[in-house]
Amino acid sequence: MQNFSYYNPTRILFGEGQIASIASHIPAHARVLVTYGGGSIRKNGVYDQVAAALAGLTWFEFGGIEPNPRYETLMRAVALARLERIDFVLAVGGGSVADGSKFIAAAARFEGEPWDILARHAPVHAALPLGVVLTLPATGSESNGFAVISREATGDKLSFGSEHCYPVFAVLDPRTTFSLPPRQVANGVVDAFVHTMEQYMTYPADAPLQDRFAEGILHTLIELGPQALARPDDYAVRASLMWSATLALNGLIGCGVPQDWATHMIGHEITAEFGLDHAQTLAVVLPGVLRARRADKRAKLLQYAARVWNRADGDEDARIEAAIVATERFFESLGVPTRLAAYGVAEAAAAPAKISARLAAHGFKALGEHGRITPAIAGEILAARL
Amino acid sequence: MQNFSYYNPTRILFGEGQIASIASHIPAHARVLVTYGGGSIRKNGVYDQVAAALAGLTWFEFGGIEPNPRYETLMRAVALARLERIDFVLAVGGGSVADGSKFIAAAARFEGEPWDILARHAPVHAALPLGVVLTLPATGSESNGFAVISREATGDKLSFGSEHCYPVFAVLDPRTTFSLPPRQVANGVVDAFVHTMEQYMTYPADAPLQDRFAEGILHTLIELGPQALARPDDYAVRASLMWSATLALNGLIGCGVPQDWATHMIGHEITAEFGLDHAQTLAVVLPGVLRARRADKRAKLLQYAARVWNRADGDEDARIEAAIVATERFFESLGVPTRLAAYGVAEAAAAPAKISARLAAHGFKALGEHGRITPAIAGEILAARL
Numbered sequence: 001m002q003n004f005s006y007y008n009p010t011r012i013l014f015g016e017g018q019i020a021s022i023a024s025h026i027p028a029h030a031r032v033l034v035t036y037g038g039g040s041i042r043k044n045g046v047y048d049q050v051a052a053a054l055a056g057l058t059w060f061e062f063g064g065i066e067p068n069p070r071y072e073t074l075m076r077a078v079a080l081a082r083l084e085r086i087d088f089v090l091a092v093g094g095g096s097v098a099d100g101s102k103f104i105a106a107a108a109r110f111e112g113e114p115w116d117i118l119a120r121h122a123p124v125h126a127a128l129p130l131g132v133v134l135t136l137p138a139t140g141s142e143s144n145g146f147a148v149i150s151r152e153a154t155g156d157k158l159s160f161g162s163e164h165c166y167p168v169f170a171v172l173d174p175r176t177t178f179s180l181p182p183r184q185v186a187n188g189v190v191d192a193f194v195h196t197m198e199q200y201m202t203y204p205a206d207a208p209l210q211d212r213f214a215e216g217i218l219h220t221l222i223e224l225g226p227q228a229l230a231r232p233d234d235y236a237v238r239a240s241l242m243w244s245a246t247l248a249l250n251g252l253i254g255c256g257v258p259q260d261w262a263t264h265m266i267g268h269e270i271t272a273e274f275g276l277d278h279a280q281t282l283a284v285v286l287p288g289v290l291r292a293r294r295a296d297k298r299a300k301l302l303q304y305a306a307r308v309w310n311r312a313d314g315d316e317d318a319r320i321e322a323a324i325v326a327t328e329r330f331f332e333s334l335g336v337p338t339r340l341a342a343y344g345v346a347e348a349a350a351a352p353a354k355i356s357a358r359l360a361a362h363g364f365k366a367l368g369e370h371g372r373i374t375p376a377i378a379g380e381i382l383a384a385r386l
Numbered sequence: 387m388q389n390f391s392y393y394n395p396t397r398i399l400f401g402e403g404q405i406a407s408i409a410s411h412i413p414a415h416a417r418v419l420v421t422y423g424g425g426s427i428r429k430n431g432v433y434d435q436v437a438a439a440l441a442g443l444t445w446f447e448f449g450g451i452e453p454n455p456r457y458e459t460l461m462r463a464v465a466l467a468r469l470e471r472i473d474f475v476l477a478v479g480g481g482s483v484a485d486g487s488k489f490i491a492a493a494a495r496f497e498g499e500p501w502d503i504l505a506r507h508a509p510v511h512a513a514l515p516l517g518v519v520l521t522l523p524a525t526g527s528e529s530n531g532f533a534v535i536s537r538e539a540t541g542d543k544l545s546f547g548s549e550h551c552y553p554v555f556a557v558l559d560p561r562t563t564f565s566l567p568p569r570q571v572a573n574g575v576v577d578a579f580v581h582t583m584e585q586y587m588t589y590p591a592d593a594p595l596q597d598r599f600a601e602g603i604l605h606t607l608i609e610l611g612p613q614a615l616a617r618p619d620d621y622a623v624r625a626s627l628m629w630s631a632t633l634a635l636n637g638l639i640g641c642g643v644p645q646d647w648a649t650h651m652i653g654h655e656i657t658a659e660f661g662l663d664h665a666q667t668l669a670v671v672l673p674g675v676l677r678a679r680r681a682d683k684r685a686k687l688l689q690y691a692a693r694v695w696n697r698a699d700g701d702e703d704a705r706i707e708a709a710i711v712a713t714e715r716f717f718e719s720l721g722v723p724t725r726l727a728a729y730g731v732a733e734a735a736a737a738p739a740k741i742s743a744r745l746a747a748h749g750f751k752a753l754g755e756h757g758r759i760t761p762a763i764a765g766e767i768l769a770a771r772l
Contacts (some may be wrong), residue, residue, distance in 0.1 A: 016389065
């Protein structure tokens with residue numbers, strides 16, 4: 001096992017009715033900025049629950065944070081936060097709202113040009129305290145210190161992370177997810193699945209417990225993902241899905257193990273170039289990375305085949321291919337295609353070269369746990385996923 | 387899944403060499419009280435590593451915290467902490483030192499009679515900040531807010547817990563465990579195993595991920611426990627054992643699920659009455675609880691038999707008995723007997739009545755996840771474990 005430091009101070013408030021308790025976790029005299037996305041929370045009752053919970057507090061609101069939250073939008077919220085002397089941000093929504101709100105919280109207290117937080121990894125020394133009311137299980141952002149932000153003007157999609165950006169609390173009420181469109185539910189399952197794979201599917205590192213935990217998340221997603229789509233108001237299913245997505249990226253399963261993240265880096269460029277949903281890019285790229293790096297990942301691919309897909313016998317290469325095909329079929333069964341063609345991308349044949357060039361332009365010279373995926377190899381991977 | 391709140395702010399510093407980093411997690415002008423046990427840390431080099439790491443800080447020491455740490459001993463440390471105006475406690479040792487140091491940290495800032503924290507569950511509103519350098523993987527105390535304290539004068543063994551008693555940091559350096567006596571290593575494996583079982587072996591609660599995580603810990607302990615005894619200086623084995631013991635009782639696997647803890651409550655009385663090691667009592671009692679409550683626990687016993695002991699076929703009652711026998715054999719294989727007779731207890735035949743009376747005297751009317759284990763039933767359970 002590799003040395004590691006693990007720290008996650010986010011208080012998880014899990015279950016139905018927990019939104020009502022948030023005021024007890026916000027300073028009594030705080031001026032609160034409630035941030036949200038496209039307005040679905042106004043239709044499903046979550047906005048009203050939050051408003052009721054904040055009764056008596058001074059609060060403002062900023063809606064319209066989009067999927068792949070944009071720097072330009074967020075900077076308007078930063079201006080509002082400074083104008084109204086906000087001292088607590090309450091993000092109500094999914095991973096994009098949580099990510100965007102982390103940037104708002106950090107930028108509002110940043111001295112200098114906030115863009116540097118993303119473009120130059122300028123250190124974040126402080127941030128407004130942040131709470132999250134999660135409505136879409138997927139990214140794990142509700143319980144980590146990371147965020148991914150896009151800039152419309154340049155087409156960049158960049159990340160930052162800071163210990164100051166861990167939410168103080170995260171409310172996970174499975175009922176808030178009942179009204180999600182199937183596409184978002186499916187995306188969330190794929191996202192959590194690939195988050196887990198990025199931390200698991202590398203090479204053996206004397207970390208049997210981390211492996212078991214990761215496999216536990218994968219099993220749970222495989223079992224419950226289809227059920228969540230079939231029965232949107234099944235509380236038990238939505239509850240375990242929500243908890244699985246949080247644990248897939250709260251830092252725990254990545255403790256002491258090598259990590260990959262090539263699929264995410266390639267996927268980010270696909271979203272920026274072609275506008276696919278984040279999870280759609282992951283469903284396209286992951287099988288390609290697994291096949292291209294099957295030599296590097298051989299031992300773990302065999303373990304994955306045996307423990308997750310029950311393929312423990314027969315020719316080893318056949319087992320590995322069967323596990324990758326099973327992964328593709330799982331994504332497809334959720335309604336998330338695994339080939340670029342299915343998304344109607346114009347001039348798809350040019351995609352590998354475009355994505356390769358984008359990665360190079362962003363300075364990614366060598367992705368993956370061994371640093372062996374160059375932009376050129378990323379292009380080859382994508383060429384096999386058209 | 388049941389509603390829950392999960393909060394664990396302890397920073398885990400894992401791996402060899404991490405002791406050297408502790409000063410960066412202690413306030414620069416803190417007056418530190420280093421607490422430890424019987425002095426093994428002076429022989430295995432840990433004391434010297436801690437002293438080197440604290441160079442430049444003002445620190446004091448208090449040794450001699452015994453297994454099942456005693457109120458009487460700890461109150462002497464509280465007096466020292468007050469006299470020297472201590473503002474940080476650094477516990478160096480196993481669960482007993484960590485537990486005792488939590489009490490020291492809470493009692494030093496308690497207004498009133500500190501015994502009330504244990505005897506009357508007086509609320510703890512503040513505590514000195516606490517760090518832990520762990521040398522014995524077992525109790526999980528390094529990353530939770532709980533402690534169990536004994537009082538010599540009365541023979542009581544009582545617990546308390548507070549959010550203020552979470553260690554600020556916990557150093558887990560597997561090398562500190564190389565010199566442990568086999569008995570302590572084996573006890574630690576049994577302790578972590580039974581902690582996991584207390585949170586897992588109840589009834590199904592729509593919590594498939596918690597089940598998978600618990601089973602992952604059990605698998606890891608079963609696989610690595612014997613290896614840790616066979617090869618005391620195998621870093622990889624000790625590392626995963628250490629991480630497993632922490633995760634068995636840092637609150638995570640108990641989120642949203644029913645819990646038992648009858649084995650622990652009965653075990654505490656056996657330690658108080660007969661002086662057995664904590665883990666020894668667990669090895670004796672757990673199989674008895676499983677057999678006595680097999681009707682209540684039937685579904686989970688079958689799941690345990692199938693997933694942990696690979697017994698998924700044949701008569702259901704036979705599968706359950708086989709899983710319980712496998713559990714007993716696992717403990718015995720580590721050198722931890724599962725019958726009271728093996729510990730040379732005088733007048734063992736009177737033990738069930740004695741333990742039953744002790745539970746009743748401590749006000750335990752109904753233990754277990756269903757509250758169905760009365761002191762009389764606890765006596766019956768023990769009568770089957772002589």
